[in-house]
Amino acid sequence: MKKIIALVLVAVLAFAFIGCAKTADTGEDALKIGVILVGDENEGYTYAHIEGIKGAMANLGITDDQVIWKYSIPEDETCYDTAVDLAEQGCSIIFSNSYSHQSYMVQAAEEYPDVVFCPATGDTAAVCGLDNVINFFPYTYESRYVSGVVAGMKLKELMDAGTVTDPYIGYVGAYPYAEVVSGYTAFFLGIKSIVEDAHMDVIYTNSWFDMTKEAEAANTLMSKGCVIIGQHADSTGAPSAVQAKLDAGEVHYSIGYNVDMLSVAPTAALTSAQNNWSVLYTDILTAFINGEDMKADYSGGYNEDAVMISALGESCAEGTAEKVEEVIAGLKDGSLHVFDTATFTVGGETLTSSTFDFSTMNADYTAVQYEGPTEECIFDGYFHESEFRSAPYFALRIDGITELS
Numbered sequence: 001m002k003k004i005i006a007l008v009l010v011a012v013l014a015f016a017f018i019g020c021a022k023t024a025d026t027g028e029d030a031l032k033i034g035v036i037l038v039g040d041e042n043e044g045y046t047y048a049h050i051e052g053i054k055g056a057m058a059n060l061g062i063t064d065d066q067v068i069w070k071y072s073i074p075e076d077e078t079c080y081d082t083a084v085d086l087a088e089q090g091c092s093i094i095f096s097n098s099y100s101h102q103s104y105m106v107q108a109a110e111e112y113p114d115v116v117f118c119p120a121t122g123d124t125a126a127v128c129g130l131d132n133v134i135n136f137f138p139y140t141y142e143s144r145y146v147s148g149v150v151a152g153m154k155l156k157e158l159m160d161a162g163t164v165t166d167p168y169i170g171y172v173g174a175y176p177y178a179e180v181v182s183g184y185t186a187f188f189l190g191i192k193s194i195v196e197d198a199h200m201d202v203i204y205t206n207s208w209f210d211m212t213k214e215a216e217a218a219n220t221l222m223s224k225g226c227v228i229i230g231q232h233a234d235s236t237g238a239p240s241a242v243q244a245k246l247d248a249g250e251v252h253y254s255i256g257y258n259v260d261m262l263s264v265a266p267t268a269a270l271t272s273a274q275n276n277w278s279v280l281y282t283d284i285l286t287a288f289i290n291g292e293d294m295k296a297d298y299s300g301g302y303n304e305d306a307v308m309i310s311a312l313g314e315s316c317a318e319g320t321a322e323k324v325e326e327v328i329a330g331l332k333d334g335s336l337h338v339f340d341t342a343t344f345t346v347g348g349e350t351l352t353s354s355t356f357d358f359s360t361m362n363a364d365y366t367a368v369q370y371e372g373p374t375e376e377c378i379f380d381g382y383f384h385e386s387e388f389r390s391a392p393y394f395a396l397r398i399d400g401i402t403e404l405s
Helices: 003-016 044-060 077-088 099-111 140-160 178-192 211-223 237-247 277-289 320-333
Strands: 033-036 067-070 093-096 116-119 168-173 199-204 228-232 253-257 269-275 307-309 355-357 368-370 374-376 401-403
Touching: 033 077, 044 269, 044 277, 067 077, 077 093, 077 099, 093 099, 093 277, 099 116, 140 178, 140 228, 140 253, 140 269, 140 307, 140 320, 168 178, 168 211, 178 199, 178 228, 178 401, 199 211, 211 228, 211 237, 228 237, 237 253, 237 269
Parallel strands: 033 067, 033 093, 093 116, 168 199, 168 228, 199 401, 228 253, 253 269
Antiparallel strands: 269 307, 355 374
8 A cells, every 4th residue: 555545544544533432534534444363252362362352443433344364374484475465455554463574564564565464472563674574562470470379378278278289380382482482470479479489390291282281281290280270372271181080089179361261271270371362452543543653562450451360260269359450550569560579580590680682583494584682671670561562571480489390
């Protein structure tokens, strides 16, 4: 789309969306949005994005005929072809929801400078030199921490009753990426805020979505004695496996991700860490529609209602709801920081410094593709996660957590 058309479009829509609650212009020049999804509504992570986009549509008066959905798009050249197709169909802003879509989205952005490309969970927008690439990711580590508090409350209840003597936790992770490491560390620190001597093992499935592998990993962890199983994987495999063990008389409970797991684990599921993607989709689309300067990264946490946990399950410990409210209040007012350096050690030492190089690598990780700054991430007594970019970069391996694979 030519630049002059895009500018006219923005001007028209800025008027139409005053107050972000008016009905969108559905005429010939109406906003058209492209959406590239790695899965469909049957996969928890993608379902959360679908709900987020629909929430933004409702907030902004965007109608169904203004959105072109592309489901189950693999993380290869198909993504580039899909992005080009959406641009050619007149989409002026295009979203994708998988990290591995990012390089193909950037490739398309180079060729269509008047279209804005928004790869979720990406890390190159601020360093790739293109002002039409945007990354976004909520402060998932905050809801991970809160879900860890829920797990810690249950663990303490079991230990106080003498039902459990070893505060041993398991975690099913997809890949050993910073996104996963940041999340499981936050989860563990939430548990440790309640049960100081807790320890945790992590098993990676090397897949974002594989019900069989996730169930197998959960079963392996439970066979080793893990009482509570957390997850950063997108299926219901782990919670279903935990429910089966609980039904068989063993003491195990589950903390899920993306969606409420009570439908598959009605008595085993305690809660799930969740993202309210509609907040970031609404923020990005509002800025785009109003013709504002777009940020390279969009993020937010409990203060922006961009993260949450699902409804507490019936098996949660007494007092959990009140404790959750207290912790969320601390996150909101800044009196509590998830990665407070006083709460963890690395190699037996309390950290006072941790730098991170925000350069990004090429697709096969053999060379730097985009040069970025190196920043000190620990100051004021805590690691400042997701402040220099939206995607997580906390990749420290803290004491008390063991990666089994």
